[in-house]
Amino acid sequence: MTTDTYVAGTGVLYRFDPRAKLLLMVLLCIWFFLPVSLAGAWLVVLGVIAAGVLSVGLRRMFRTFLTILPMLAFMILFIPFNVRSGEPLLVAGPVVLATREGLLQTLRLMSRFVGVTFVCALTIQSTPMGKIMLALRWYGLPYKASLVVSLAFRFIPFIADSFSQIKDSHRLRDPNIDEGKGRKGYRSKLGDMLPTLTSALVVSLRAVPSLAMSLEHRGFGLPGKRTSYHVLETSWRLFTDLFISTMIPVALWFLFAVR
């Protein structure tokens, strides 16, 4: 199981300050929900995709696209149910299959969905998790909250690894392995998971006191202010980057706003 969403690279996106990048991400996501022209929204989507192809590569972008493909298919399938009373576009006998308004609404929803997806995906693929946490702390996230996230990341591979070993271990112990495979109902399938889930939870919970001990043993709880080994450098670049992050959505708004 992977906990690493970062794709190493050197493009413009990578040189952009993470704090500015987070700001840009949030502003762009909001932008997609503003009253902008449909053509404008799709142009911006294309721009985001182009930026992505240039920084994390075509293959990555395609993989992200695959994760949203089923949802997109559903949205298209459901066009007939959107805005039933409108200018008929596709008619089968007495039944109106799609209306102009319905189609436009779906295109709007899809532009938002695809846009937001790629904006978020690009941000986390071009920024290491540690930097994202530092940026969030700069925006005021408390230390304890960022510690919880980083501890969770430390334990995800451990728990995932234990989980698969626990599953194997219960499999070897079960006298009815594969018996009646496929004929089992949902109920007994779920029941079969109970031992694995219980062991996995017990193994995980056993780690809680040791983790707490370890934290305090390493000085967590000391009253003084913590210093930080990793820092995000603050120079004039931060301000130019933050400025760019604000200006892009604002400019796009003036370009494509529907008045």
Add this chain to the structure above:
Amino acid sequence: MSQKQGSSNKVALRLALVAILTAVTVVFTMIVRIPTTKGYINLGDVAICFTAFTFGPWSAFIAGGLGTALADLLSGYAQWAPISFIVHGVEALVIALLVRSRAGRDSAEAVVPLWRKILAGIAGMAIVAGGYFVGGGALISGFSVAAVEIPANLAQSGIGVVLGLAVSQAVRRAYPPVRSLSW
């Protein structure tokens, strides 16, 4: 020197508990999945309901919300993360509040009648299905697609409630020190 038991300052223990429950939620969400339109049906709700039935409201809220949001981020559904955080966080919070017993949790079997647990579970299911309908409908897919998701979300959270309840009982009995962890 006598017992130093119950040292007042247990911040580290709470942090550790929440962090590990968050990690458990992420693993349960990501390791077993059946693809659907919204991504996948998973066991994340089992972990959330387990947390809510076993521990206090706050650990449930953070672990449930953060865990599902991180799982969304890691599996490339970043746009769902904020919605998941709120929906599952509130689900866990509400369930935990409804089953909270007034007696100290350290008493061996906190006596919460089964009907209250089931009621809490149903409330949780309603929150998940309703939350995703409103959140997904307004922000992501439009209400017609979101409406189709309702049965899947109900099924997933229903499985979560049932298994979560069973696992919570099993863990309490199999690992008694769990009683000293809740807050």
Add this chain to the structure above:
Amino acid sequence: MDGIVSITDMSFSYRDWLSSRADALCPPVLSHVDLALEDGSMTLILAPPDAGKTTLARILAGLIPKYMDGALSGTVMVDGHDLSKTEPWELVHCCGYVSQNPLDELIAPTCEDEIAFPLESLGMPRYEIIRHVRAALEAWGLVSMREASAQELSGGERKRLLLAVQDAVDPKVWILDESFDDLDVSWRERLMDRISSRSNTSVVFGSRYLDEFHGTFDRYGLLAGGRLSFGDEADIALEFERLCETPYAASASKSVPGFIPVSDAAGCGRSVMPLHVMEREGKEHRLSCTDVSAVHMRRSMVQERPFTLSVPRFSLLGGEVVSLCGPNGSGKSTFSRLLCGLDLPLAGTFSLDDDVASRTVLNRSVGYLFQNPDYQIFLPTVKEELAWSLKRAKIPQREIDRRVGECADLFHLDLDETPSTMSFGLRKSLQAATYYLLDRPFYILDELDSALTYATAFDLVNLLRHNGAGILLITHDRRFADALADRNYTISDGLLSEAEEGA
């Protein structure tokens, strides 16, 4: 009350979770312990597994009873702090504890963050932290792994990382719990040099007496039966070996040179029971494979790509004990998983009694005892845990009760105890007992000896082979392998081969 550490008449008992009362206690783990350490001294305390060394170490670090419920009496003073009035974080500079199990201790996403964490807590300026982190990484050979996570490191690398953290903080007292285990010879020497510099007070807990320890420490102690005693090095070492290796006696298939049979068991020992080797019905089983290969994932990212493990020839007969030795990460677990049908090989097949064995057949014929016994524990009592598989196999209740009772007697288990709160040794016995009841023709025992006394490990092996099962012992301890096995296999450079007799 001179000296940097002084413990006077200290006893500790864990809370008894079986009772619903919050003040019920288990029998004491440590009773009336006295310990005084001079500044700059070096002390070796030998202790069999489960004798309470981790408990003692954690008490010294101020973590027990804060984090493990129980009752502590007596006084514990470390560097002028009365620990009953001290929070653990106040002891960062005084008392450093390096845990036996590194995965319990590691908290940061990467090696460098791990070393930086305590320094950040202490509020050290950033440029100082950078200097300390670099020095510690260099001193313990971790520079190339500075961005690796704990999960990606091998066992030995994790140990070194813990030592690097300790080195960077440099507390006055170093408590090293089995820190020599898993380290290569050169790193063991390095660690010995570090503590021999006497810039710190060090206490080393060990459950193996290594030749390297000879003559280097100021004092030698033995922690057993809840008591701590000191004495002459030779006496302590001898007494320790006696505790750990008794009562391994005539029950084994062959005599074991170097193991002193003592009929009167003491301390951690168990009583020897007569073994009747029952013949299996029908012929003896034979598990074998030829020309099998598999992809072996390395545990350490530093060692580049995964490589292929190849097994030209392997066989295991019913009734024999065969060992598989090799360093950590050499592919022992990869092979074990193939042998019990959890993974499929890239090429080649396994056969059972000359028929090709499918994964399901292997699943049912080969019991794999994972190193961690907790992977199987999920029920509240030993009795339910043992009966579970039998119930699944639809055996009548009366028969189940009989078999479970008999099995619990053999393995010295108390049917009403809660598995998850038993000692590691008992959990390991429980794991073996569940497989004993499954009655598989073959067993793989993964690092059985790693946290058990030799005596306990021998006992478990003998019980499991009582009715003619073939046993594959996975171990990195040659001595243990030689003592028990009829034949040896070794893994090196991705090749599994049978070792020459007497090699």
